[in-house]
Amino acid sequence: TALLLMLLVVGLAGCGKEEAETNVGKLHFENPLKIPQLLEPIISADGTKHFQLAMQTGTTEFFPGKKTDTWGLNGSYLGPTIMVSKGDNVAFDVVNKLGETSTIHWHGMKLPAVMDGGPHQMIEAGATWSPHWTINQPAATVWYHPHLHGKTAQHVYRGLAGMFIINDQDSKKLPSDYGVDDIPLIVQDKLFTSKGQLSEKDDTTFGTLGDEILVNGTYDPFLKVTKNQVRFRLLNASNARTYYFGFTDGRSYKLVANDAGLLQKPATLDRIKLSPGERAEIVVEFKPGEETILHSYSSGSGIEKGEFDLLKIVASSKLTESAAIPEQLSSVPPIEIPKDAKVRQFKMTMESMINDKKMDMNRIDEVVPAGTKEIWEIDNFGWSHNFHIHNAAFRILDINGKKPPEYESGRKDTVFIPNGSTVRLAVEFGDYPDPNHPFMYHCHILKHEDDGMMGQFLLVKPGTESQVKTKLPKND
Ligand code: C2O
Ligand code: CU
Ligand code: CU
Numbered sequence: 467t468a469l470l471l472m473l474l475v476v477g478l479a480g481c482g483k484e485e486a487e488t489n490v491g492k493l494h495f496e497n498p499l500k501i502p503q504l505l506e507p508i509i510s511a512d513g514t515k516h517f518q519l520a521m522q523t524g525t526t527e528f529f530p531g532k533k534t535d536t537w538g539l540n541g542s543y544l545g546p547t548i549m550v551s552k553g554d555n556v557a558f559d560v561v562n563k564l565g566e567t568s569t570i571h572w573h574g575m576k577l578p579a580v581m582d583g584g585p586h587q588m589i590e591a592g593a594t595w596s597p598h599w600t601i602n603q604p605a606a607t608v609w610y611h612p613h614l615h616g617k618t619a620q621h622v623y624r625g626l627a628g629m630f631i632i633n634d635q636d637s638k639k640l641p642s643d644y645g646v647d648d649i650p651l652i653v654q655d656k657l658f659t660s661k662g663q664l665s666e667k668d669d670t671t672f673g674t675l676g677d678e679i680l681v682n683g684t685y686d687p688f689l690k691v692t693k694n695q696v697r698f699r700l701l702n703a704s705n706a707r708t709y710y711f712g713f714t715d716g717r718s719y720k721l722v723a724n725d726a727g728l729l730q731k732p733a734t735l736d737r738i739k740l741s742p743g744e745r746a747e748i749v750v751e752f753k754p755g756e757e758t759i760l761h762s763y764s765s766g767s768g769i770e771k772g773e774f775d776l777l778k779i780v781a782s783s784k785l786t787e788s789a790a791i792p793e794q795l796s797s798v799p800p801i802e803i804p805k806d807a808k809v810r811q812f813k814m815t816m817e818s819m820i821n822d823k824k825m826d827m828n829r830i831d832e833v834v835p836a837g838t839k840e841i842w843e844i845d846n847f848g849w850s851h852n853f854h855i856h857n858a859a860f861r862i863l864d865i866n867g868k869k870p871p872e873y874e875s876g877r878k879d880t881v882f883i884p885n886g887s888t889v890r891l892a893v894e895f896g897d898y899p900d901p902n903h904p905f906m907y908h909c910h911i912l913k914h915e916d917d918g919m920m921g922q923f924l925l926v927k928p929g930t931e932s933q934v935k936t937k938l939p940k941n942d
């Protein structure tokens with residue numbers, strides 16, 4: 467009977483559900499990595515940088531001869547890279563040519579709530595949304611993507627996302643020649659049908675988990691580098707999958723930035739884990755003529771499972787010497803919490819709830835004094851989740867009472883929370899009080915977010931917390 471039972475178990479495990487969670491051995495690294503174009507602003511007399519973005523439908527040839535239906539911004543898949551400097555005044559016209567409502571959220575940006583592009587800043591089909599703000603935060607790799615409540619997973623999956631780079635005097639000391647030694651890497655897993663269309667099958671606990679990888683919308687990519695030090699901006703723009711980045715030859719590299727800015731000092735590592743929405747900037751050294759493969763290693767079950775080759779990197783036989791990486795990277799001190807800081811607690815559960823509630827667009831869950839620092843303590847009671855806070859940057863104080871791994875020791879806005887874990891964050895909120903328009907906090911596994919694993923907080927003038935309404939008018 468033991469043998470029979472074993473056969474039964476093996477049989478069950480082998481049938482159906484589980485997708486092949488690897489692409490190893492399948493790739494030939496044949497396609498030059500696409501580099502999203504830099505979006506050129508129009509600069510008005512007062513110095514404001516005006517950017518034009520069009521959300522549109524189209525087709526993309528990921529596989530030769532196969533046209534895949536996709537969405538993009540100013541193109542058929544993904545969007546252009548926006549590059550600005552601290553202190554810039556920026557203005558956008560985002561026109562929606564999708565034929566249905568969407569939004570564009572600036573993930574990682576400190577800005578007024580009405581400019582945030584969350585679920586309340588809907589852009590109807592055919593309409594143009596024109597947010598504007600001043601870039602008022604340290605250099606970081608942020609990004610943009612739709613945030614329509616209940617539709618975020620679908621809109622991002624179809625291709626709406628792009629990188630948004632903020633520079634300052636610190637970040638400019640690192641390799642900064644965009645497309646040459648400063649390379650965006652937007653990593654996404656996809657499921658394709660046999661006809662080469664994107665499959666939106668999302669029947670796992672975490673939604674769609676793909677068995678193919680696109681980097682910057684390129685299938686089977688390689689990149690040729692010409693400098694001996696190259697900065698890569700890693701962005702996990704996947705719906706659910708978590709990557710554990712390393713190189714197949716075992717080389718180490720320097721981590722120079724987490725989500726929300728540069729580290730104090732570079733950290734030498736050979737693995738970095740990024741869950742959806744998280745970013746990391748790394749600097750990799752190359753010798754003339756060598757090759758290596760950027761790879762994602764399996765680091766657990768569920769969204770952490772799977773082995774993927776991501777990108778082959780080929781160094782030219784002659785490499786230009788780059789300037790040395792500074793020992794001191796950021797001039798911004800780490801986030802410190804005052805002794806009497808308020809502590810808020812959040813409980814994430816298997817049913818995609820936060821504090822036993824599902825997202826309600828008309829309910830305010832938290833009221834936070836603008837410009838303050840607080841401790842947010844998040845307990846995960848079931849499945850893997852992560853936690854993202856709008857208009858804020860944080861430092862991880864501890865995970866289950868222990869210091870966080872070095873690869874997430876810097877400024878962040880999104881944090882992975884393993885099943886059964888407690889994470890404490892020192893959160894620094896932006897200084898944009900508005901008693902009428904909320905910011906979001908949520909799980910960035912997009913199916914969970916769409917299912918309601920999201921809450922809303924108001925930032926208000928300190929001292930006015932008790933005066934605000936915690937019900938929003940129906941037609942916000
Ligand atoms: Cu990247 Cu609230 O989102
Ligand atoms: Cu965000
Ligand atoms: Cu989740």
